[in-house]
Amino acid sequence: MLCPDNRTVLTTELPVNISRGYARPVSxxxxxxxxxxxxxxxxxxxxxxxxxxxxxxxxxxxxQQLEAAIERGALTPGSLLGNExxxxxxxGLSRPTVRQAIQSLVDKGLLVRRRGVGTxxxxxxxxxxxxxxxxxxxxxxxxxxxxxxxxxxxxEAASAEVAAALGVGEGDEVQxxxxxxxxxxxxxxxxxxxIPGGLLDLDTERLEATGLxxxxxxAGLTLHSARQSVGARAATADEAERLAEPGAGAPLLTMxxxxxDDTGRAVxxxxxxxxxxxxxxxxQLLVRP
Amino acid sequence: MLCPDNRTVLTTELPVNISRGYARPVSxxxxxxxxxxxxxxxxxxxxxxxxxxxxxxxxxxxxQQLEAAIERGALTPGSLLGNExxxxxxxGLSRPTVRQAIQSLVDKGLLVRRRGVGTxxxxxxxxxxxxxxxxxxxxxxxxxxxxxxxxxxxxEAASAEVAAALGVGEGDEVQxxxxxxxxxxxxxxxxxxxIPGGLLDLDTERLEATGLxxxxxxAGLTLHSARQSVGARAATADEAERLAEPGAGAPLLTMxxxxxDDTGRAVxxxxxxxxxxxxxxxxQLLVRP
DNA sequence: CAGTGGTCTAGACCACGCC
DNA sequence: GCGTGGTCTAGACCACTGA
Numbered sequence: 358m359l360c361p362d363n364r365t366v367l368t369t370e371l372p373v374n375i376s377r378g379y380a381r382p383v384s385x386x387x388x389x390x391x392x393x394x395x396x397x398x399x400x401x402x403x404x405x406x407x408x409x410x411x412x413x414x415x416x417x418x419x420x421q422q423l424e425a426a427i428e429r430g431a432l433t434p435g436s437l438l439g440n441e442x443x444x445x446x447x448x449g450l451s452r453p454t455v456r457q458a459i460q461s462l463v464d465k466g467l468l469v470r471r472r473g474v475g476t477x478x479x480x481x482x483x484x485x486x487x488x489x490x491x492x493x494x495x496x497x498x499x500x501x502x503x504x505x506x507x508x509x510x511x512x513e514a515a516s517a518e519v520a521a522a523l524g525v526g527e528g529d530e531v532q533x534x535x536x537x538x539x540x541x542x543x544x545x546x547x548x549x550x551x552i553p554g555g556l557l558d559l560d561t562e563r564l565e566a567t568g569l570x571x572x573x574x575x576a577g578l579t580l581h582s583a584r585q586s587v588g589a590r591a592a593t594a595d596e597a598e599r600l601a602e603p604g605a606g607a608p609l610l611t612m613x614x615x616x617x618d619d620t621g622r623a624v625x626x627x628x629x630x631x632x633x634x635x636x637x638x639x640x641q642l643l644v645r646p
Numbered sequence: 647m648l649c650p651d652n653r654t655v656l657t658t659e660l661p662v663n664i665s666r667g668y669a670r671p672v673s674x675x676x677x678x679x680x681x682x683x684x685x686x687x688x689x690x691x692x693x694x695x696x697x698x699x700x701x702x703x704x705x706x707x708x709x710q711q712l713e714a715a716i717e718r719g720a721l722t723p724g725s726l727l728g729n730e731x732x733x734x735x736x737x738g739l740s741r742p743t744v745r746q747a748i749q750s751l752v753d754k755g756l757l758v759r760r761r762g763v764g765t766x767x768x769x770x771x772x773x774x775x776x777x778x779x780x781x782x783x784x785x786x787x788x789x790x791x792x793x794x795x796x797x798x799x800x801x802e803a804a805s806a807e808v809a810a811a812l813g814v815g816e817g818d819e820v821q822x823x824x825x826x827x828x829x830x831x832x833x834x835x836x837x838x839x840x841i842p843g844g845l846l847d848l849d850t851e852r853l854e855a856t857g858l859x860x861x862x863x864x865a866g867l868t869l870h871s872a873r874q875s876v877g878a879r880a881a882t883a884d885e886a887e888r889l890a891e892p893g894a895g896a897p898l899l900t901m902x903x904x905x906x907d908d909t910g911r912a913v914x915x916x917x918x919x920x921x922x923x924x925x926x927x928x929x930q931l932l933v934r935p
Numbered sequence: 936c937a938g939t940g941g942t943c944t945a946g947a948c949c950a951c952g953c954c
Numbered sequence: 955g956c957g958t959g960g961t962c963t964a965g966a967c968c969a970c971t972g973a
């Protein structure tokens with residue numbers, strides 16, 4: 358994704374929400390589709406329908422279909438969805454199941470509910486909130502042909518700062534990785550990561566082929582949350598040279614992030630600098646209702 | 647909140663999640679509290695209990711109590727909550743209601759569920775995700791005694807850029823506000839905002855007393871989402887002077903944000919610069935499970 | 936006043952993780 | 955196997971909105 362001024366914009370989006378389900382016997386093909394109502398709500402013309410033999414949860418199937426309808430414009434912004442009870446009856450589902458589907462789209466910011474009014478499609482412009490992102494994946498998704506040069510990949514004793522960030526003892530073994538990230542052959546960012554010792558088997562080869570988060574997930578870690586801080590500062594002479602900026606003093610965008618897995622353990626501490634002339638962070642926020 | 651290096655950090659937190667409820671007749675004081683189980687789960691000693699005469703929803707009451715218990719340390723990180731069915735029985739609630747309470751805390755990142763294992767308290771460090779934030783509120787919460795100087799407050803014709811961001815016609819009337827924000831008497835940021843004409847009655851006096859978002863909410867607008875972009879660049883000579891930075895070229899943190907209300911209408915477009923020597927953005931991310 | 940979403944109940948069966 | 959959360963049903967009453 359390119360900005361008007363040719364800077365790379367990071368719109369972060371990750372493959373989450375993997376459908377999980379369970380097999381269910383093909384039971385009760387409930388289908389007393391009441392077409393006796395004139396119904397001006399747009400979902401009637403939408404050939405919605407769930408597959409009860411699929412392992413994908415019913416609410417999830419419905420949510421996917423509604424989302425697809427919104428994305429392809431079949432459900433236009435501002436249009437009312439029609440009430441939950443009637444929709445449930447038409448699909449042969451119970452109301453709680455339909456509510457669960459709708460709620461998941463409300464959480465994504467695609468729908469808005471108003472008591473006494475109905476459920477409406479939000480007037481677009483809203484996409485999804487920021488996810489835990491990988492620069493590599495972001496660049497790849499944007500068609501920027503990312504490239505990684507691993508400049509250091511060693512085991513060190515944790516400094517006080519790193520130990521505090523990772524929640525390990527000072528002097529404990531941590532893996533240190535320094536990488537230069539390029540897109541279209543040009544330097545974009547200088548990435549420094551610290552990872553608790555023994556957590557991951559990181560060989561330089563795999564690090565150059567993909568992103569760190571992908572390696573972590575592949576190793577069975579469940580990434581859960583991250584605390585991050587974004588700022589700016591002037592480049593040192595060294596940094597300017599590494600990043601091919603004209604000289605010391607060039608503005609850099611900085612990001613420090615600690616990532617935690619689902620047990621609350623810190624799995625990574627990163628301290629990165631980006632060329633401000635080429636990068637910005639872009640994301641959406643949703644206000645919790 | 648102050649950084650080690652004395653820069654102001656923006657931890658954004660807004661008062662959302664206003665409790666809404668409805669009155670319910672004081673019915674069925676179901677209380678067959680089974681204490682026949684030894685139960686090593688920590689919630690038994692937690693004097694949990696809901697007030698059925700309260701207008702606050704039962705699931706919300708339970709969620710609040712659990713959250714409070716986590717915050718004061720009565721539920722320690724990693725501890726198991728005890729299964730949902732038993733908990734429901736003990737509280738005289740149905741399982742779906744208990745699940746709704748637990749789910750809301752999972753969404754906040756305070757709890758983690760594992761099938762076949764149970765529900766655990768996350769190992770702290772995790773706070774809440776970024777909310778739609780007001781610099782004024784953030785500074786005030788951090789005890790920084792914020793001050794605002796309104797430098798411009800006029801009505802103008804929308805430029806092409808502003809018109810595109812706000813979704814109005816080029817040349818339409820928009821309100822333009824330029825403000826200098828100070829903390830402890832020192833310049834922190836220069837804020838430029840555009841607001842669709844006629845949306846809000848903004849007098850300079852009120853703008854100097856509080857933040858823009860607070861005024862918007864007070865005017866009955868329901869803020870729903872925002873799209874924002876954070877970057878960095880070098881200051882112009884003018885900007886450096888306004889912000890009391892030593893001179894042109896000083897690194898600035900930039901933020902552009904368009905805010906939407908719950909009908910999807912753009913209600914504000916802001917283009918702000920912050921002194922990188924004094925500011926950074928700090929926030930948490932949660933990975934959607 | 937009619938229609939909507941918000942909340943709640945008391946059951947049920949299933950998939951997954953661990954022993 | 956056993957216990958956990960994940961999903962689903964078929965009802966019910968209430969509060970809010972707008973005509």
